[in-house]
Amino acid sequence: MGSLMDISKIRADFPVLDQQVNGSPLIYFDNAATTQKPKTVIDALSHYYQFDNANIHRGLHTLAERATTAYELTRTKVRDFLHAPSSDQIIFTSGTTAGINLVAQTFGRSTFKAGDKILISNLEHHSNIVPWQMIAQETGAIIEVIPVDETGVLDLAAFEKQLDSRVKLVAVNHVSNAIGTINPIAKIISLAHAKGAKVLIDGAQSVAHIEIDVQALDMDFFVFSAHKLFGPTGVGILYGKRELLDAMPPYQGGGEMIKEVSFSGTTYNELPYKFEAGTPNIADVIAFGAAIDYVKSYGTGELMKQEQALLAYATDKLASIPGLRIVGTAPDKIAVISYVVEGIHPQDLGVLLDKFGVAIRTGHHCAQPLMQRYGLVGTCRVSFAFYNTTEEIDRFMVALERSIRMLG
Amino acid sequence: MAQSINDTQEELIAEFDLFEDWADKYEYLIDLGKKLPAMSEEWKTEENVIKGCQSRVWLHAEREGELVHFLADSEAVIVKGLISMLIRVLSGHTASEILAADLYFIDRIGMSQHLAQTRSNGLLAMVKQMKNYALAFSAQQ
Numbered sequence: 001m002g003s004l005m006d007i008s009k010i011r012a013d014f015p016v017l018d019q020q021v022n023g024s025p026l027i028y029f030d031n032a033a034t035t036q037k038p039k040t041v042i043d044a045l046s047h048y049y050q051f052d053n054a055n056i057h058r059g060l061h062t063l064a065e066r067a068t069t070a071y072e073l074t075r076t077k078v079r080d081f082l083h084a085p086s087s088d089q090i091i092f093t094s095g096t097t098a099g100i101n102l103v104a105q106t107f108g109r110s111t112f113k114a115g116d117k118i119l120i121s122n123l124e125h126h127s128n129i130v131p132w133q134m135i136a137q138e139t140g141a142i143i144e145v146i147p148v149d150e151t152g153v154l155d156l157a158a159f160e161k162q163l164d165s166r167v168k169l170v171a172v173n174h175v176s177n178a179i180g181t182i183n184p185i186a187k188i189i190s191l192a193h194a195k196g197a198k199v200l201i202d203g204a205q206s207v208a209h210i211e212i213d214v215q216a217l218d219m220d221f222f223v224f225s226a227h228k229l230f231g232p233t234g235v236g237i238l239y240g241k242r243e244l245l246d247a248m249p250p251y252q253g254g255g256e257m258i259k260e261v262s263f264s265g266t267t268y269n270e271l272p273y274k275f276e277a278g279t280p281n282i283a284d285v286i287a288f289g290a291a292i293d294y295v296k297s298y299g300t301g302e303l304m305k306q307e308q309a310l311l312a313y314a315t316d317k318l319a320s321i322p323g324l325r326i327v328g329t330a331p332d333k334i335a336v337i338s339y340v341v342e343g344i345h346p347q348d349l350g351v352l353l354d355k356f357g358v359a360i361r362t363g364h365h366c367a368q369p370l371m372q373r374y375g376l377v378g379t380c381r382v383s384f385a386f387y388n389t390t391e392e393i394d395r396f397m398v399a400l401e402r403s404i405r406m407l408g
Numbered sequence: 409m410a411q412s413i414n415d416t417q418e419e420l421i422a423e424f425d426l427f428e429d430w431a432d433k434y435e436y437l438i439d440l441g442k443k444l445p446a447m448s449e450e451w452k453t454e455e456n457v458i459k460g461c462q463s464r465v466w467l468h469a470e471r472e473g474e475l476v477h478f479l480a481d482s483e484a485v486i487v488k489g490l491i492s493m494l495i496r497v498l499s500g501h502t503a504s505e506i507l508a509a510d511l512y513f514i515d516r517i518g519m520s521q522h523l524a525q526t527r528s529n530g531l532l533a534m535v536k537q538m539k540n541y542a543l544a545f546s547a548q549q
Contacts, residue, residue, distance in 0.1 A: 350462075406434060407438060
C-alpha cells in the first residue's frame with residue numbers, strides 16, 4: 001500500500017483481531033462504533049488494578065500517590081495531543097455524550113435566553129442533537145439546522161445566512177459518523193466567531209484520524225471519547241477555553257469538585273476539578289494514556305494515510321456492485337463508507353455478513369435526521385482503522401456479493 | 409384439529425436438519441421469508457409495529473372462537489423468515505397453548521443468536537408480543 005507501516009506487526013498489537021468468528025477469521029469493519037485496543041492499553045489497565053489501585057487526589061499513601069500521578073499524566077498527554085494551552089482545561093468525562101451534556105447544562109443554561117439560537121447540522125449524531133433540544137426547551141432557545149447537500153457536504157452559504165447576532169452556539173461534528181464527511185471546521189469556527197457565536201466541535205469521529213490543534217483552530221469547546229482512539233470505554237474529554245470554563249457554573253455536585261463545604265455554603269474547586277465530581281474512572285483514564293502513546297508512536301497523519309488507501313480501494317470495489325449505491329460522497333471523507341443495495345434491507349446484509357465473520361454496522365447510525373434527509377431507513381456502514389488490510393476488503397467483497405445473491 | 413405446537417416445532421427441526429452448512433439454512437430461511445403472504449396494508453399501522461427492531465415489523469392478531477391467528481410482515485426478509493416460522497408454530501392455537509409454549513426449535517435449528525438482546529432484529533420482541541396478544545385474549549374470556 002506504499003506505506004512504511006508493517007501491517008502484520010501492527011495487527012499483532014491488537015489481540016482481539018486474531019480470532020475466528022462463526023468459523024471465519026474476524027474482519028472488524030466497525031471502527032467508527034469503537035476501535036480495538038492495543039495490548040499496551042489492556043496491559044496498563046491490568047497493571048493498574050494489580051499494583052496501583054487507590055483512590056486519587058486525597059490519599060497520602062504511596063499507592064494513592066502512584067495512582068494520582070498516573071491519572072494526571074494522562075491529562076498532560078491529552079493536553080499535548082490536542083495542543084491545548086494547559087492541562088487544567090482538559091476535563092475528564094465519561095465520553096463525548098457526557099461532554100456535550102456538560103456544556104449544554106452549564107454553558108447553555110447560564111447563557112441561552114428565550115429567542116437565542118443554537119445552530120446544529122443535519123449531519124449530527126443524536127448525542128449532538130438531544131442535549132441541545134433539552135436545554136432549548138428549558139431556556140426558550142431555538143434550534144436551527146445547517147442543511148446538507150446530496151453528497152453529504154454542509155451548505156456553508158446557508159450557514160452564513162443562518163448566522164446572526166441571536167446565534168449563541170454552533171455545535172457541529174468534525175466528522176460525520178454515518179457517512180464520513182470531514183466538515184470544514186476552521187471555516188465554520190471563523191464564520192461563527194465573526195458573529196460572536198461560540199462553537200462546540202464533536203470530535204468523536206475525528207480524533208483517531210485527524211491531527212487536532214485546538215489553539216490553531218481557535219476552538220471554544222472540543223469533545224471526544226477515548227474508546228474511538230484505541231482507548232477504553234467510559235472515558236471522554238472536554239476541552240474548553242479557560243474564560244468559558246471559568247465562567248461556567250459547576251455541573252454535578254459531590255466530592256472532588258469542592259474547596260470547602262459547610263451547611264451555610266460551599267465553595268467550588270478550581271479547574272479542572274470543578275467539573276469532576278466523585279471518584280472518576282481512574283483505571284480507564286490511566287489506560288487511555290497508553291492509547292495516546294500508541295497513536296503518537298505512529299502519528300495521526302500516518303494512520304490516516306493508511307486508512308485513506310483502504311477507503312479508495314474499498315470505494316472502487318463497492319462501486320462495481322450492481323444496485324449498490326454509496327451514501328455520502330463528499331470529497332473529504334474519513335475511511336467510512338455507508339451504502340445501500342437496491343431491494344435489500346441493510347439489516348439482512350448485516351446478519352449474513354456476520355455469519356461470514358465480518359463485523360459491519362447497519363441501521364440509522366444514531367443519525368435519524370440524516371437518514372430522513374436522504375429518505376432512507378438506514379444504511380450498511382463499513383469503517384476502517386489502520387490495522388485493516390486490502391486482503392480483508394477482498395474477503396469482505398466475496399462475502400458481500402454472496403450475501404446479495406442469497407438475498408436477491 | 410391442528411397439530412400441536414411441539415409437532416410443528418419438530419417438523420421445522422427436521423426441515424433444517426436437511427441442511428449442513430449455515431448458508432443453506434439461511435437460504436431456506438430467506439425463502440420462508442419471501443413466501444410469507446403479504447400483510448394487508450390496513451394492518452401495517454403504527455399500533456402494530458413492534459418496538460426495538462432495526463427493521464420495521466408489524467404484528468396483528470385476531471381471534472376465531474378459541475383460536476388465535478397471527479398476521480405479520482417486515483421490511484427485512486430474514487426477519488420475515490423468522491416470523492413465518494413463529495406464525496407456523498403458534499397461529500391457530502388457543503391463547504393458553506400459546507402462553508405455555510416453549511419455543512425450543514429456535515435453538516435447535518441454530519437460530520438462537522437471534523434471541524440475544526443485542527440483536528435488535530426483535531425475535532425476542534416478536535415472541536413477547538405474540539404472547540402479549542394471547543394474554544390479552546385470555547383475559548377477555
